[in-house]
Amino acid sequence: MRIHVSPDNGVPIYMQIVSQLKYLVASGRLSPSDELPPIRTLAEQLLINPNTVARAYRELEQAGILISKRGSGTFVSDGGSPLARRERMRIVSERVDALLAEAHQLGIDTDELIQVIRKRDANMKPGPEERNSHD
Amino acid sequence: MTDTTPDAAMEMEQADCPVVVRNLLRTFGKKTALDRVNLSVPKGAVFGLVGENGAGKTTLIRHLLGLLRPESGRVRIFDMDPVEVPERVLARIGYLSEDRDLPNWARISELMRFTSSFYPTWDPVYAEELREMLQLDPDARVRNLSRGERAKAGLLIALAYRPELLILDEPSAGLDALVRRHILAAIIRTVADEGRTVIFSSHLLDEVERVADRIAMIDHGRIILSGPLDEVKAQHRLLTLQFAEPRKQLDLPGALFCEGTGRDWSVVSNGRLEELRAALVELHAEVVEERDPSLEEVFLARVRTTQHP
Numbered sequence: 001m002r003i004h005v006s007p008d009n010g011v012p013i014y015m016q017i018v019s020q021l022k023y024l025v026a027s028g029r030l031s032p033s034d035e036l037p038p039i040r041t042l043a044e045q046l047l048i049n050p051n052t053v054a055r056a057y058r059e060l061e062q063a064g065i066l067i068s069k070r071g072s073g074t075f076v077s078d079g080g081s082p083l084a085r086r087e088r089m090r091i092v093s094e095r096v097d098a099l100l101a102e103a104h105q106l107g108i109d110t111d112e113l114i115q116v117i118r119k120r121d122a123n124m125k126p127g128p129e130e131r132n133s134h135d
Numbered sequence: 136m137t138d139t140t141p142d143a144a145m146e147m148e149q150a151d152c153p154v155v156v157r158n159l160l161r162t163f164g165k166k167t168a169l170d171r172v173n174l175s176v177p178k179g180a181v182f183g184l185v186g187e188n189g190a191g192k193t194t195l196i197r198h199l200l201g202l203l204r205p206e207s208g209r210v211r212i213f214d215m216d217p218v219e220v221p222e223r224v225l226a227r228i229g230y231l232s233e234d235r236d237l238p239n240w241a242r243i244s245e246l247m248r249f250t251s252s253f254y255p256t257w258d259p260v261y262a263e264e265l266r267e268m269l270q271l272d273p274d275a276r277v278r279n280l281s282r283g284e285r286a287k288a289g290l291l292i293a294l295a296y297r298p299e300l301l302i303l304d305e306p307s308a309g310l311d312a313l314v315r316r317h318i319l320a321a322i323i324r325t326v327a328d329e330g331r332t333v334i335f336s337s338h339l340l341d342e343v344e345r346v347a348d349r350i351a352m353i354d355h356g357r358i359i360l361s362g363p364l365d366e367v368k369a370q371h372r373l374l375t376l377q378f379a380e381p382r383k384q385l386d387l388p389g390a391l392f393c394e395g396t397g398r399d400w401s402v403v404s405n406g407r408l409e410e411l412r413a414a415l416v417e418l419h420a421e422v423v424e425e426r427d428p429s430l431e432e433v434f435l436a437r438v439r440t441t442q443h444p
Contacts, residue, residue: 005345007341007344007345007429007430008341008344008429008430008431009429010373010426010427010428010429012365012368012427013344013345039327040323040324040327043323043327044320044323044324044327046345047316047319047320047323047345047346048323048345048346049181049323049326049345049346049347049348050323050326050327051348052348
C-alpha cells in the first residue's frame, strides 16, 4: 500500500489519505477484509501526526469503506458501498476522458472508438472453448 | 479570593498541561526577547514552535528547561518550577539543543553509559535499539562525528530514558533528508506512546505541518498566533485574484496580507471573508482560486503584516 502526502498542496493531510485509500479500495488494489497498517505504523511511515491518520481512518469507517475490529485492527469492509461504486465510476470516467481526448486528436470519432473498445474487450475475454483448451 | 485570579486559572489548567507559561518577560539589554508570553501545552500534544531566527524560540525553550530565570511571569513544568528544582524537572525531559552540545572526548558507548547514570528511567535495551536504528558506531568519538551523526547521538540520549516531555530545538536545522526522517519518526513514536508530549521549534514549516497538532507562532518575542493547527489553518483563506486593470498597490478590508503585481494578486484573509468579498465585488476583482493556505503561507502573511503594519 503506497500513500503519499504533501503538507502544502492546500488539501488537508487527512483528506489526502482519505482520497488515496478510497482510490486504492475502488481500484481493487485493496480488497475486502485486507488489513490496514496500524495508525502508529502508517504515521511513522508517512511522518505525520498519528491523530491525522486516526482521523482519516475514522472518516473512512463512517463512509463504510473501512471497519475497525476491536483489538485486531482496521480492515477494508466487505461489499462495495455505494460510495465505493461512485468512486469507481469517477476513476473510469477520468480514464475515458483522457482516451476520448486522445482519440479525437488522432482523428478517431466516438462511434469508431466504441467499436474499437468492443473489439478489444472481445479479444480480452477468452471464450469457453478457449478457456477449456488452457485448462 | 475568587476562582478568576490568573493563579487559580493556571492551577486548574495545570492538571492536563505539563507546560504552562504565564506572562513570561525577558529582556537582554534593550532588546525584549520574550514579551509577556502565554503558553499551555496539553499532555500528549505535538507542539510546534515556529518563528524566524532570533524570534525568541530558543530563549523560550531555555526558560522551560530552567536555564534562564523569568524576569517576570511564571514557568511551570509538571507543576514545578524548573529553576527551583531543576533535577526533578530535567529527569523527566528529553532535550536536543540546537548546538547539540555533547562531550567531545567521549565515544558513543561512553556517552550512553555516562548519560544513563543521570537518569533512573534509562532503558539500556531501548538505547541499544536506537543506536542500531540510527546506525551509530559505538566506538566512534563524538569529536569525529558528522553534523548528522551528532544530531542522531543527541537524539539517542534524549530518547533512551523515555522522557515524559521531549523538547527539540530546531532539530532539523542543517541536516539531510534521511536524518530529518529519523527525527520526525522519533517525534511520532514519542507521542504515540500514551501520554508523552513533544515541543519542537522549527523554521521548516512543512515539517511542523506534518507532525504538529498545535502550534504557536512567535515573532519578535511575542506569540502572534497559537492554537490547534486545524483551527489556525481554518481561520485563514488564500485567494488568488485577477483585476481588470493593473494595480500598483492593494489594500483590502478583511485581508491580512496582499501581495502581487499588475493584474495578479494573492490575498490571505484572517476570517473576515464577507467583508473581503464585498470589497472584491466593488473593485471588480475576479477570484481565480480560493483555498486553505499552508502553514508557511499563514506564517509569511502574519509576520510580514507585523513588520509592515
